[in-house]
Amino acid sequence: MLELITFSTLNGVLYGMLLFMMASGLTLIFSMMGVLNFAHASFYMLGAYFGFEISRRIGFWPGFFIAPLVVGAIGAVVERYGLRQVHRFGHVPELLFTFGLAFVIEELVQMFWGKLPADYRVPPSLDFIAFRLFDTTYPAYRMFMFLTAVAMFVFLLAILTRTRVGLIIQASLTHPNMVAMLGHDVPKIFMLVFGVGAALAGLAGVIAGPALVTQPSMAALLGPILFVVIVVGGLGSLSGAFVASILIGLVQTFAVAINASLTDVFGPSVGAALGDLGTVTVAQIAPIIPYVLLVLILIFRPTGLFGTRES
């Protein structure tokens, strides 16, 4: 039992950290620009594919550094020449723009790399067992993913709270007009934030690619869960996104481990009355639990766990 709890916690926190790498960018972009970026998970996919392409040409480590930068540059270009043009027509066109962009990126990825999963492997330098606990091994690559995510979190926090740029970003989150009045180039900050957000998603893709599966459907599989994270965490709240990411990661992992059904909880008589619903285990419905959480949060606490505003 202790073993199951330990490893579920490890797996859950790791998955949560991965979610946070994407949710942080998404929530920053949303709170600053008011754009719900549907293409965010696509940047994650691009990161994975660029990482794959670079790693098979010159190695994993160059890919680890170059791929996120390339994805960030693409993000910045998308903001400068796409979103900014659409911005003047309001939020709905922006939303539709990112929505369309997600499909375009998916099709492009299929054109370049095909529909089959890419053979993106864990680099040999990280392909060993990190530690052994209760007779279960834990791969070093997962530790590396975890440490990368933590490093990124610390880095982001330091920039936002300790630097001038961070101050301006924080200010333009809430008072963009005032910041512009003070002489700062707000459109440029937007572009920067969008680029950095995309780069973070790209970094998540580079490190998740070998551990999960690098395939054209990876963006569509992960996209919806990101929205759950930013809604549960509270729109525009970075710490909220962090807590929500870890929470969702843990909820999903632990739900898989629980075999109880309604029949077990309320007894056979109630279970029989519920029919099939009575015998479905928590493990079986694990994938939909985050969405149930999304609906409940929107009903009972529309601002999210840490949010301060409703939209």
Add this chain to the structure above:
Amino acid sequence: MRAKLAAAAVAFALMGSTAYAQTIKIGYIDPLSGGGASVGEGGLKTFQYLAEQINAAGGLNGKKVEIIGFDNKTNPQETLVQAQKAIDQGVRFLTQGNGSSVAAALSDFVQKYNDRNPGKEVLYFNYAAVDPVLTNDKCNYWHFRWDANSDIKMSALTTFMKPRSNIKKVYLINQDYSFGQSVRTQARAMLKEKRSDIEIVGDELHPLLKITDFAPYVAKIKASGADTVVTGNWGQDIALLLKAAADAGLQVDWFTYYAGGAGGPTAIKQTGLNHRVFAIQEGVNNSAPAEAQKFETDFRAKSGIGLWYPRAVNEMRMFAKAVTEAKSDEPKAVAAKLEGMKFDVFDGGEGVMRKDDHQFFQDMYIASFGALDAGAKFDEEGTGWGWKEAGRVKAADTVLPTTCKMERPN
């Protein structure tokens, strides 16, 4: 000049249309994108290779065979759209294998289509969807299945497990849809009957082709103390499950249906479980007859993958036989020939397409995956490991009764 050009254009158009009539089109409807794509692509290559062989030998009644791929994304609704699209292109034979939920929808579609369009019938050749219901309660005259159904496979697997006294605690993990559910029910029932001392320590159903990280599931298997896992998983669901097991260092025996599919062998090699992963198959390449080994060698050289579907060879060869014997590629005539057809199976022995339910019966094999014996020819996915025959069930012993009462056309 202009008149000549026009005449030439008309002539070309006519030639085009005769060329059109001289191909027999087979619509291959399977996932070519998404979680099932890796196995779907492999199947397409296999069928295309088989069609090329038929064409190289002169075609069927002078006509070429063409395989056209349609991507159904493992989705029943999308399958029906693609099937209609195929029929609109002049396809009269459909083949599909991945996903019994898809197969049930397609079988139903074909039956309804044929009822409404007499004289334009379409046949459905099923090479891998193994839900027993397709040749039992929901059987259909226009559907033919070359893969042994799930009950036949589970019966053979459990017979093989029976004398293995090291099996004490079994964990079941399956995909949450009709096929996975039938695997778990049958496994429970048959293990109880053959080895009542075995304890089922886990019975998991997970979403179909959506999981990218099986680590939480493997942690659970580990915690249950199981010494054996039984799974019907296919596509990425078996490859990623084995990969996660390798990461966690899970040391158990595996009894599977499809560990041989894309990515499976690579993952087994990672687990280091030498000859502890078993799969039920309709042939074992390393001990197959010489003719089958030659076929596999040529196929590998051409396509770059192993032959996952020996049953596809049986399917296409029996189709060719039926068309040639009937001297017609009218689906109705072909179906009448296929019913009850006896055939020398690709991997040896004689098989029969049972008339009552259109289920094909042949010898079944249980193979283990591990280090190659001296003289063994085939490894998988460049791992240096390959399949070895561990058990065999005669065709006659795989026959299970059917509840099928099909309506035959007049």
